[in-house]
Amino acid sequence: MGYIVNVDVGGTFTDFYVGKDNQSITTKTPTTHYDLSVGFLRGLEECASKEEITLENFLKDTEVIKYCTTLGTNTLLELSGPRLGLITTRGFEDTIFIGRGRQWADGLPLADIQDITNIDKPIPLIPRRLVVGVNERIDYKGAIITPLKKEEVLDKISYLVDNGVRGFVVSLLWSFVNPAHERQIKDIIEEVFPEVYLGNMPVILSSDISPKEGEYTRTMTAVVNAYIHQGFAEQMSYLCAELMDKGYTKPIMMVDNLGGCSKLSRTKVARTHGGGPVSGLSGAATLCRQIGMPNVAFTDVGGTSYDVGVVAEGAVSYYDLYPTIGRWRTQLTTMQVTSIGAGGGSIAWINTLLGNRLEVGPKSAGSLPGPACYDLGGEEPSVSDADCVLGYLNPDYFNAGKMRLNKEKALAVMRKISDKLTWDEVTTALMIKRVIDAKMGQEVFKEIALKGYEPSEFIYMACGGAGATHCCGIANRAEMANIIIPPSASVSGAYGAYTLDILHTYEMSRHIRMFDYATGTFLTDYDSFNSVVRELQDQATKDIVLEGFSGKDAVYKLELEMRYGRQWRYTSVESPLLMIKSEKEVRRVCDRFTEEFSKLYGAEAAYPEGGIEVETLRLMVTLKLPHTSPVKFPLEATAPPKDSFKGQREAFWEKLNAFKPTDLYQWELLKPGNTIRGPAIIEAEGTTAVIEPDWTFKIDEYLNGIVTMKVKE
Amino acid sequence: MPGGIDPTISLRLHPEPPTPEELENMKDIDPTEAGIFLHKLYTITSEGNEILIKLGASTGCRWGDTAAAIYTASGDSSVCAAGLYFHSVLGSTDVKYIMKHWFNEPSVGVKPGDAFFANTPFYRGTHPPDMAIYSPVFFKGKLVCWIGAIVHSGECGACEPGGMPSGSRSMYDEGIQIPPMKIAENYVLKEDIVNYMNHVTRDPRAMTLDIKARMACLRVVEKRLMPVIEKVSPEYVIGALRYIIQATGDAVRKRIGGWNDGTFSSSQFVDAVGILPRLMKASCTLEKKDEHLYFNFDGTSPEVLDRVANSPGVGVIGVNAVYLLGHLFHDIPHNSGVFEPMSFKMPVGSMANASRESPKAGCAYVHEACSLVVQNILNQLIYATNPDRVECPGNRGFDTTSYGGINQYGDPFADAGAEMNGIGFGARSNRDGVNVAGAYFAPMTSEPGEIESLESGLPFLYLYRGFHKDSCGHGMYRGGVGMDYAIQIHDSSVISIGSWGFGSLITNSEGLFGGYGVPALPYISIHDNNLKEMQQNSDDKIPGSARELYESGAIKGEYRWRGYPAVADPAKEGDLIAGGTGGGGAYGDPLNRDSLAIMKDIEEGVISHWVARNVYKIVYDEKALEVDEEKTRKLRDKERADRKKRGQKYPDFEKGWLKKKPSEEVLEFYGDWPIKKYETFDYFGPWPGVKKIHKGEPVGAGT
Secondary structure (H helix, E strand, O other), X not given: OOEEEEEEEOOOEEEEEEEEOOEEEEEEEEOOOOOHHHHHHHHHHHHHHHOOOOHHHHHHOEEEEEEEEOHHHHHHHHOOOOOOEEEEEOOOOOHHHHOOOHHHHOOOOHHHHHOHHHOOOOOOOOXXXXXXXXXXXXXXXXXXXXXXXXXXXXXXXXXXXXXXOOOEEEEOOOOOOOOHHHHHHHHHHHHHOOHHHHOOOOEEEHHHHOOOOOHHHHHHHHHHHHHHHHHHHHHHHHHHHHHHHOOOOOOEEEEOOOOOEEEHHHOOHHHHOOHHXXXXXXXXXXXXXHOOOOOEEEEEEOOOOEEEEEEEOOEOOOEEOOOEEOOEEOOOOEEOEEEEEOHHHEEEEEEHHHOOEEEEEEEEOOOOOOOHHHOOOOOOOEHHXXXXXXXXXXXXXXXXXXXXXXXXXXXXXXXXXXXXXXXOHHHHHHHHHHHHHHHHHHHHHHHHHOOOOOHHHOEEEEEOOOOOOOHHHHHHHOOOOEEEEOOOHHHHHHHHHHOOOEEEEEEEEEEEEEEEOOOOEEOOOHHHHHXXXXXXXXXXHHHHHHOXXXXXXXXXXXXXXXXXXXXXXXXXXXXXXXXXXXXXHHHHHHHHHHHXXXXXXXXXXXXXXXXXXXXXXXXXXXXXXXXOOOOOOOOOOOOOOXXXXXXXXXXXXXXOOEEEEEEEEEHHHOOOOOEEEOOEEEEOOOOEEEEOOOEEEEEOOOOOEEEEEOOOO | OOOXXXXXXXXOOOOOOOOHHXXXXXXXXXXXXXXXXXXXXXXXXXXXXXXXXXXXXXXXXXXXXXXXXXXEOOXXXXXXEEXXXXXHHHHHHHHHHHHHHHOOOOOOOOOXXXXXXXXXXXXXXXXXXXXXXXXXXXXXXXXEEEEEEEEEOOOXXXXXXXXXXXXXXXXXXXXXXXXXXEEEEOOEEXXXXXXXXXXXXXXXXXXXXXXXXXXXXXXXXXXXXXXXXXXXXXXXXXXXXXXXXXXXXXXXXXXXXXXXXXXXXXXXXXXXXXXXXXXXXXXXXXXXXXXXXEEEOOEOOEOOOOOOOOOOHHHHHHOOHHHHHHHHOOOOOOXXXXXXXXXXXXXXXXXXXOXXXXXXXXXXXXXXXXXXXXXXXXXXXXXXXXXXXXXOOOOOOOOEEEEEEEOOOOOEEEXXXXXXXXXXXXXXXXXXXXXXXXXXXXXXXXXXXXXXXXXXOOOEEEEEEEEOOOOOOOOOEOOOOOEEEEEEEOOOOOEEEEEEOOOOOOOXXXXXXXXXXXXXXXXXXXXXXXXXXXXXXXXXXXXOOHHHHHHHXXXXXXXXXXXXXEEEEEEOOOOEEEEEOOOOOOEOOHHXXXXXXXXXXXXXXXXXXXXXXXXXXXXXXXXXXXEOHHHHHHHHHHHHHHHHHHOOOHHHHHHHHHHOOXXXXXXXXXXXXXXXXXXXXXXXXXXXXXXXXXXXXXXXXXX
């Protein structure tokens, strides 16, 4: 088997994880925003060079490239997408500007949302003058109340074309129940302006992109997709051409935000947003299943971000039903990875209003200038500066020595606030660590608790370049006594991609009353349910063939968004059945919902006698790709080999309330079974693991770092 | 008063004096450690609030009209996660009631696993749909704190559906109004109580789900708190909850200390008393001295004993938490401590401090008017030192529909229109207000919903919903606009629909420094109309906005010009209801508005050409939207000169102005003209020269 190349293009670094025959290569290169192919090819060259072969030979021996990217987000930030026209139902032209009212809050951190005086809505992707309404109306049943008139559509299209639009989005009320009018408009556009004259001007129908209830989120899903599609396609096609020039002829698989991947040609661009963090989460699930750890709090901490995801009972099954892309709320369901902080760049400051309380964040030093110790112009004390002052980070071996840290600068910025607090620099640094560890740990706790689980039953997985540095403090506050640091921690998104199968997801909203509270009867019109499943299956069949598989390779999973009668919000439930054929089976679905609901919120909260409804059906189709099982290495001596010992460095430990000469180790030289008691510092190429007193670090049979808290006597 | 009817509880909104135990336990608390602990408690309430929102059924749950809160053992709000801050703060008085009346009452008592339901306006000060459940948290037999879950439920069994009957003539028309009453014991919900509530309200399923949502919230908050208490000790928790309140008070005090001393006053008018077009006035004078604010509501109109125009004083004060905690003090903890450096003098028998038996269903109108006055005053106060925080009010009309009946599936329903959550916010001192930003009272979470989600459960077919053109105040920086909407009754003929709010006759939200207030709001219904026929024929005259509806007259039928508020009337299939929400006030003279910004407003459908020409006084090509800057400058200069000509010397103006007086009919409930003066007051917080006889319990009326 050849190389499986997995790439995660992040805001600062592009991460690589290459697998072949149970061996792996990892590397990181700076992301080259001006031309992503430069950083990408540079990374591939580094991987080839680690294998001591040429890039051409490396690519020749590559089976597949899986690619996670945030490419589209920049188009939204820079407002550099094409000029689009929106055709919608007359009387509702302002829907995307109203944006469910609180559009101003979408995509903002809590502290900004709480400052109501300074709220503002984002600049729209389509200006109001390029939004037209057509006189038509469909109701909740799909009945046509006001028929569409072709002449009016022609007038509106002419207006938009005259105003220079380069693509159309069509989003009409209730089109997800009855798409007839949307399709009619598309036919009219294609009839009057054939493709040969319009070039590649696309017509995007909201009912095709996301046939789900909610006209704002459905429209924005279509708009965002259309807005970033063109630039994305151009960049990806350029990248493919570069790879072909170097001799690569196999497919590129795009990693999506539901924990799967698909061929570039079968990918909706909006599906790629957030693919990296979700990929990391999926990888965490796979890894922990393989080694028998079913419950995991996956965290990925970088210089500017702190993301959390939950693996429970071996699966990733928590969704964001309305994910925000940039500042835009959409409705293509994604796996839930929550941003809870700003990572190592979080800035510390003194809140004089609240009795000189030391606060950390939410402001961040960002990647540029970054923390003061980066010596790139940062002037505010940050978490990374505190880590530098406390002796946790090695100024000479940051990012495997590719970057030097300036400890003097870190000390200087500590003094900026320590003077006001009557603390010394070290105490200030220690308090910064205490605050960030506590807040992040408490947020992680909440994320688990919200899913109905006990955080203490979870293992804390520390990924990202900065994840392992604070793992003990954060896990402690999250009330978790065990930590896992995978060997691929610093490239978790790329590693996760390695574990992914092909996944296609199809969703459709339909109001189906499974149990009617008034009559006390269960659904008898089974076809109202089954017909939707069949429609989703038909869509899936096309994709399965185009992915180069046959139907028998597909593994189906049906999920339902359900609620009790009169509730507004949904609870996701995996259906025990694909199709329903009897009342008994309807009852099984209802029972499954109440069981899941009770587990999440308590039996007292369940209310089946109030009626049970399905609102959205989600069919997930997985096509398995070949994967290798992790290699289990024999355990060796508990004492680390001598060559892994790098000496000692003074580091400050809260429990000892003092600096202590602390043992340093090189991770890559440790062997399975090696055990190191804290305090200790273990430096790896992509991260630094700080093992606090009362914690013990051990390399397991799979080369993971397992950190365990000493059991209190 | 008989039984447990207690007129003193609602006077205890301010934090209680710290108990000796609290003082002892808070003396060594470090500010940074307290910050960490507060964050922990916040994550707990946040988890509770998310559950509340997710499990509930009323639109209040959807729009985040909720709070999950932790109170001290003596009842002060200390920590909350909320869409609506005043829910948390005003829960204090309910908890204080329980502590005073039930804690030592053998027939009731307070034990682990108990929960108390409450929704009477008499104690918490807001309307009956605001329903709360509170639970005590004990640790090894000791009461450590209280927790609360509050949601605006859509229906309370009043004489009209939706919780706020505009035509109410008595508090006994206003549905269930329950003082703190045990609804769960030993962690089990009392089904007989829930059953009772289901029997006396129109939407039993929503009522039950909302109660279950509150209970689920409380259960999880208690579950999370218990190990925290065990870990840090109950003493630390007791001390920290009080410390947080005191630190909040200190922070507010410190910020106030940075503002200039002075005396400031303002008034706000309400154009409806019940459903009658009558004038009421909210009046307030603020004296700011050192680090304390003294608000005096003398001059406010008297209560009306048989119309919905009244509020308890505690509600008038408590709702200011929205502006204070969401705007001026957004960066400090959100709890009762914000009121520590503030005192309120409330005239007894005024609409802002009404007696128990007067109808309170419309207390929200009084709250809006009085909180507008407070915001206006504070804007004046902070302008010299913090102009960047000066902000015109968002629309405060509280205008929306209320309805009930049988929906398209044959299910009963009753609730209030989500459009209330689509008001325009006010202009800032440096930029425009936000169009359709949310609800004033719950800006962080409120949403007017999506049409499809509304139509999926309600027998409605929206004809249009968009920016409500010209609904903002106009100025150098304009307010954000609200929404216009029209709803056709669809697939049901068993429905009654009315409206809440005010501001259909005169402005309900003013501008600042020459900026205009907002226009009056229309609300009409058109019965027995030809709309269905027009729809079947795809008639291109079907209105796509309020302006088109009113100007074209294309829809034929029986027009009823109703306004906000209106009694819920029967409607049938095909009838059309058309209304709008208002915009925010404007900042600065419209003649100083940038002409390009005006062109953009026109292009975005926010203002009309008429307004551009007549209010902003600009000259431009209406088709190309190109401004003739030179002609505009001249026109504006002329207008400025004309203003001077129209102007009067102040004494002359005052002399003429004081002779003006509305008709006696309009002033029917206004009180003495021009200003009603009172002799007896209730005091909330310390007031110079006023004694208190009990710690934390002011004497009350006439002190």
